[in-house]
Amino acid sequence: MRTFGYFALALQAQGGPESGTGGVDFVELIARSNWLTKGVLLILLLFSAVSWGIILYKTWQYRRASRNTTMFLQVFRKSTKFSEVQAVCSSVSASPLVGIFQSGYAELNAQLRQHQQTPDGPNRPQAAPARPTLKSLDAVDRALLRATTVEVGKLEKRVPFLATTASITPFIGLFGTVWGIMAAFQNIGAQGSTSLNVVAPGIAEALVATAAGLFAAVPAVYFYNHFTNMVKEFAAEMDDFSLEFLNISERNFT
C-alpha cells in the first residue's frame, strides 16, 4: 500500500522590527497614498466628525427633552390652573410640550382677554368675572398644531445630515478606492511587471478609503434610524398632549 504523507508549514517571519505580520499600519498606508486619496480621507473625516457632532448633540437634546417632558407632565397634571403651569415652563423649556402648552395658553389668553374687553369694557372689576368662554376652539387647535410643527422641526433639525452621510460616504470612499486602484494599475503598466509587490500596496492604500467611508456611514445609518424613531415618539406624545390640552380647554372655557 502506498504511503501518503502530509506536511504542514507554518511560517513566522523573524526579520527586522517592522516586519509585523497581519497587522495593518494605517499611518504608513495613508502617508504613502496620493493627494486624491488624502483629500477623500479628509472629506470623510469631516463628514464623520460633523455627523458624530450631530449624534452627540441630538442624543443630549433628546435626553434633556424627555426628562423635561416627564417633569412638565407631572406639574401639568397636578396643578389646577394654567397659570401655575405657565410659571414652571421656563425651568423645563427643553420639553417640546412646553412650546405647545405656551402657544395654546397664549391663544386662550388672547381670546379670553378679547372676550373680557369687548362686551363690558375694561371698567368691569376683574375679581368677579363671569365664567369666561372661548370664541373659537378651532383657533386653539390650530395654535397647538402650529406649535407641534415647530417643535417637531426643532427635534428633526440636522438629522437629515445623518441620512446624507450614510448614503454618500460609502460612495466617496469607493471613489477614492477606484482612483487608487486606477493608479495602482497605471503603476503596473509603468513598471511592466505584474508582481504582487507592485500591485498590492496600491490596492491596500486604495481600500483604506472604502474602510473610512464605511466607518463614517455605519454609525450615521444607525443613529439616523434611532433618531427618526425618537422624533416619531415625541410627535405622538405632542399630539397626545395637544388633545389633552384641547379637552381641558373645552371643558373649562365653553
Added chain:
Amino acid sequence: MDAVTQILIDRSREADKIGRMVALSLIAHAILIAAVALLPANWGASVKQDNASTMVISLGGAPGPKQGMTAISPKPVQEAAPTTQKPNVQAPPALAKPEVVEPLKTAKPQPKASAKVEPKKNEPQLHSSKPTTGPEVKQGTARVETGGQAVPFGGLATGGGGAGAAITDYANFCCPEYLTTLVQLVQRNWQQNQGVDGTVMIKFTIQRNGAITNIEVEKQSVPFLDLAAQRAVAQTRQLPPLPTAFTGDQLTVHLLFQFKR
C-alpha cells in the same frame, strides 16, 4: 404680532449648541486617529499569529491517478544493450529509424542483421557501425520519474492530486516557490513508511544562507516517528539561500509530518 407666533419664533430660535458638539467630536476623532497611529502595527494580530500563518501542504490526499513514468523528451539515452551473439558479419545493418525501445527483457538476436550486407564504411555513423559484440549504444526515449503532477501552491489546491497537492490556509510569505523547494528537499530525506500513524511537528529556522538550524520537535508522537521526522530535516541540512524578496534574516518554519500507514 400674534402672541402665539411670538412664542413659536422664540422657541425655534433657541440656542443651538451644535458647534460645540461638532468641536467635541472633532477632538474625539483626532484622539482616535492618534490612538490608531500610536498603537503598534501588529496589535490584535499578534494573538492569533501562530494559527493565522499556518500553511498546510498536503503531500497526500486521496490518491490521484498514478502517472508513473513520464516521457519528458525524446532525447536519446544510452542504454546497455544485451550482449548478443551475432553472426560475424562485416557490416551491421543499416541505421534503423530511431524507435522507442523498451528495455529488452530477453536477449534477442536481431535477425535482420544478417539479411543485408551493405558496406558503407566511409559514411560517418553515430550508431551501430561496429560489430555488435558488446554493450552497445542504442537509441531510446528518456524515461524519468517526474513524480507526476505539478505542485499547485498558493491556495488553489484540489484534493486528490496524488503526490504534491497543496493546501494553503494562508500565505503571507512572499515566495511560495521557495517553500515548494523546501518541501521537496525535506521530503527526499523523509522515510514516510514507518508503519504507524502519527503526527509530528518540527520547528526549525532557516538562516539567510539557507542553513537549517534549531531543529526542535514541537509536537511529539511516538519517539521513533519524532526521530524520523527530525532526521528528515537534519539530513536536509542545507537549503537554497532565502529568496531576496524576503527581507528577514531568518525564517522559522513549522513542518507537520503526518505519517500514514
